[in-house]
Amino acid sequence: MLSTMHDHPTLIVPEQVLLPDGVHRGHAVLVDQGLITQVAPVEQLHGSAATRVDLPGRLLMPGFVDAHHHLTQTFGKSLVFGEPSEIFRRVWVPMEQHMDEEAIEVAVQLAAWESLRGGFTTVADAGARIAGDLGQLAEVTERVGVRCVLGFICNDLNGPAVVSSEDEVLAGARRHLDRWHTRETVHPSLAISIPEAATDAVLTSVSSLARDAGVPFQIHLNEHLAAIERSLEATGLRPLERLAQLGALGPELLAAHSTLLTPHEIALLRDSGGAVSYNPVASSWKGNAIAPALLLHELGVRVGLGTDGTRSDAFRLLDAAETAQRFGHSMAVGDSCAGGGWTWLDQGLRGGADAVGLAGRVGEISPGAYADLLVVNTSTPEFVPSWDLPWELVRLANRDQIETVIVHGKVRLVNGQPVDWDGAQLLDRARAVSARVVSSSPIHTIDPSSGEHRSARSGTGARR
Incomplete structure (x- = not known):
């Protein structure tokens, strides 16, 4: 349902939401035309005509x-x-x-x-x-x-x-x-x-x-x-x-x-x-x-x-x-x-x-901010049990727990993969183009590669 949120108002109801003052339960976020328009306890937004999307076991946080x-x-x-x-x-x-x-x-x-x-x-x-x-x-x-x-x-x-x-x-x-x-x-x-x-x-x-x-x-x-x-x-x-x-x-x-x-x-x-x-x-x-x-x-x-x-x-x-x-x-x-x-x-x-000059527009979930959001799966061993979610995000979270990435109200990635273009094709192209660019550029490195470093250390070489 999040995939269509850029087309009409959407009420997102996660298990937890990260607001500027910390983590809250029982809150909902209303998104319309790429912007966050309301943030409030669920019961205050319950009557909204927007499409409702429930996200149990998930944290909604700013990008x-x-x-x-x-x-x-x-x-x-x-x-x-x-x-x-x-x-x-x-x-x-x-x-x-x-x-x-x-x-x-x-x-x-x-x-x-x-x-x-x-x-x-x-x-x-x-x-x-x-x-x-x-x-x-x-x-x-x-x-x-x-x-x-x-x-x-x-x-x-x-x-x-x-x-x-x-x-x-x-x-x-x-x-x-x-x-x-x-x-x-x-x-x-x-x-x-x-x-x-x-x-x-x-x-x-x-x-x-x-x-x-x-x-x-x-x-x-x-x-x-x-x-x-x-x-x-x-x-x-x-x-x-x-x-x-x-x-x-x-x-x-x-x-x-x-x-x-x-x-x-x-x-x-x-x-x-x-x-x-x-x-x-x-x-x-x-x-x-x-x-x-x-x-x-x-x-x-x-x-x-x-x-x-x-x-x-x-x-x-x-x-x-x-x-x-x-x-x-x-x-x-x-x-x-x-x-x-x-x-x-x-x-x-x-x-x-x-x-970067975008205070109040990105990096927070608040009315008037852009709907640049992450849906993070907290039903994982890293977050169970959970006693202090902000500390856990700093110490225990990793990017494979990010299920959905939303920018300006539009879903851009799901489970790390693009939704409207071919990621595998880009990787193939990047392998070929990067090889061409690096081989043709006058790049000068000082330290050896990891393999060269290992060989030098296992022999008599003195390179760092």
């Missing part, structure tokens, strides 16, 4: 928000396992620059499907380094069904060379903002890859334009020691300090990573109203440090969770977020609570929504 993704990088995921930090120079840029229209379509479709399978109904793409039109990314995400906050890269530097004028950058940015304002599931954003990829004038102008338009300004910030040292050498300032000096810190900021923050920089973030995408899996795979996400949260800094394109599994991301804070900070001070579970659930939902 998760991936506050930092790279949709065009999915072909290179396992190429970077074991690689040192700045893989964008050796893998991502060379690969993306050798992707044609077919490769972009297949990569984005694959990434969008994986996101939905993992429970992400909204992803913030931080900007693609491709030669083609971003309209292709928008069209593919719309077709697959994931909601996309689509970043437009506004770099004017390539190394020391100026590649675009400030007027050219701003003209492109304004076209991007104007292009998507009427779309249901595409929301514009502006981006600069890293502070050193833009002149002072462009950093200032682009952040100001994003602020005036009310859209996120995405930028990779204070992620690696190398980037901080380059910034200090070139400007005498750390990357975040440079943005602050230029007036480019504000509520529009969506700073990816921010793993290396001084106390002064934390204060700057708090006072400016900027948001951080805490990407714990990326930190464990290629980082120099863990973002102080729990401290930022307690100080009132806006925090969402992002995958950085690593592994699009929202429940595993929650677990990684809590575990990284526990190992990195809480254990040393005897804080066994480490956020109490709900903190990481909230950052994956409403925190992410706020960070």
Whole structure:
């Protein structure tokens, strides 16, 4: 019955529903024309003329928000396992620059499907380094069904060379903002890859334009020691300090990573109203440090969770977020609570929504929000017995318990499979296209493959 909910009003009656203040029983959710219109105890909505769908043994919850993704990088995921930090120079840029229209379509479709399978109904793409039109990314995400906050890269530097004028950058940015304002599931954003990829004038102008338009300004910030040292050498300032000096810190900021923050920089973030995408899996795979996400949260800094394109599994991301804070900070001070579970659930939902500029519209079940929803099977050994469902979602849930994924009131996946296009055909196509792209790209990796690593260690080789 959920499969027809986009055609007429539907009253969803789950066993449990996750609302902004926690888990409730005996509540129903009314969905109409892609929006949540009412949330109330079942008896208050019992007389509704909507089609009723009962979901015993199921949790209805909001879809998760991936506050930092790279949709065009999915072909290179396992190429970077074991690689040192700045893989964008050796893998991502060379690969993306050798992707044609077919490769972009297949990569984005694959990434969008994986996101939905993992429970992400909204992803913030931080900007693609491709030669083609971003309209292709928008069209593919719309077709697959994931909601996309689509970043437009506004770099004017390539190394020391100026590649675009400030007027050219701003003209492109304004076209991007104007292009998507009427779309249901595409929301514009502006981006600069890293502070050193833009002149002072462009950093200032682009952040100001994003602020005036009310859209996120995405930028990779204070992620690696190398980037901080380059910034200090070139400007005498750390990357975040440079943005602050230029007036480019504000509520529009969506700073990816921010793993290396001084106390002064934390204060700057708090006072400016900027948001951080805490990407714990990326930190464990290629980082120099863990973002102080729990401290930022307690100080009132806006925090969402992002995958950085690593592994699009929202429940595993929650677990990684809590575990990284526990190992990195809480254990040393005897804080066994480490956020109490709900903190990481909230950052994956409403925190992410706020960070990507969609507060109140995604990441929560409330009247006026988009009907971006997950139906989770709680009649499984992981949830029986159940004593504290928010903690259980952080520690015990996994994506195979997500039975149905709904975006803008339309069912997109059932048991992980698309309902209106051929997933098996995409996988066959992705195998062929990814092989072509990777083999033709000047990718340079440093560490060996797992098999090479095993052989070296079992012999006399000294490679890491």
